Amino acid sequence: MVKTLKALIAFGTRYGATAGTSEEIGKILQGKGFDVKVVNVKEEKIKDISEYNLIVVGSGIRMGKWVSEADDFLRNFQKEFDQKKLALFVSSMKTFVEREGKTEEGGICSSRKLAEDIVAKYGLKPITMGFFGGVIDYNKMGFFERKAMGFLKPLLEKDGFKEIEPGVYDLRDWDEIRIWAKELAMKARQ
Numbered sequence: 054m055v056k057t058l059k060a061l062i063a064f065g066t067r068y069g070a071t072a073g074t075s076e077e078i079g080k081i082l083q084g085k086g087f088d089v090k091v092v093n094v095k096e097e098k099i100k101d102i103s104e105y106n107l108i109v110v111g112s113g114i115r116m117g118k119w120v121s122e123a124d125d126f127l128r129n130f131q132k133e134f135d136q137k138k139l140a141l142f143v144s145s146m147k148t149f150v151e152r153e154g155k156t157e158e159g160g161i162c163s164s165r166k167l168a169e170d171i172v173a174k175y176g177l178k179p180i181t182m183g184f185f186g187g188v189i190d191y192n193k194m195g196f197f198e199r200k201a202m203g204f205l206k207p208l209l210e211k212d213g214f215k216e217i218e219p220g221v222y223d224l225r226d227w228d229e230i231r232i233w234a235k236e237l238a239m240k241a242r243q
């Protein structure tokens with residue numbers, strides 16, 4: 054019989070995309086026999102992770118920054134992760150910055166570089182890292198943000214993304230997320 058492992062998915066979101074991604078990862082892990090808790094770290098402060106075998110930490114990225122509560126979570130528990138399986142994922146633009154071989158342009162940062170930086174900062178040893186698209190929602194941006202992000206629309210259209218409703222581009226590839234979560238379930242049992 055497959056042993057039930059306990060998984061905590063701790064995520065930080067500003068615009069909402071990472072919540073949906075976390076829920077989907079949670080469903081896949083549940084289907085693979087994990088007992089899963091999904092927590093928005095902006096709404097609930099986690100005080101104790103001792104009961105969990107697997108910790109998955111996810112965050113949206115904004116102008117090169119993780120959600121501060123997700124960063125705090127990694128900092129607070131960095132020593133305890135050595136006894137656990139840890140996985141990280143980010144929701145981002147899947148940046149054109151990266152494709153052009155850069156790490157930053159106009160405040161937009163490579164999510165890969167940010168993940169590598171946080172791993173180095175806290176001495177983490179994740180078993181896997183996921184780099185997923187998020188949601189670009191112009192309706193949720195303030196005036197200046199909307200202006201600053203205007204350059205992105207033609208780039209998204211060029212990449213084949215269409216508005217799912219006015220001003221909203223959903224860059225999440227659910228198959229990619231599910232495949233990652235299935236592989237994570239396997240790695241967490243190794």
Ligand SMILES: Cc1cc2nc3c(=O)[nH]c(=O)nc-3n(C[C@H](O)[C@H](O)[C@H](O)COP(=O)(O)O)c2cc1C
Pocket residue numbers: 065066067068069070071072112113114115116117118144145146147148160161162163164186187188189190194198202
């Ligand atoms: C103002 C703003 C700045 C952003 N900066 C970055 C960035 O530096 N790098 C990146 O890859 N994505 C960036 N994004 C894309 C977000 O990461 C994406 O919208 C993601 O869905 C955010 O996660 P959340 O919806 O869970 O908050 C930015 C989006 C906005 C609106």
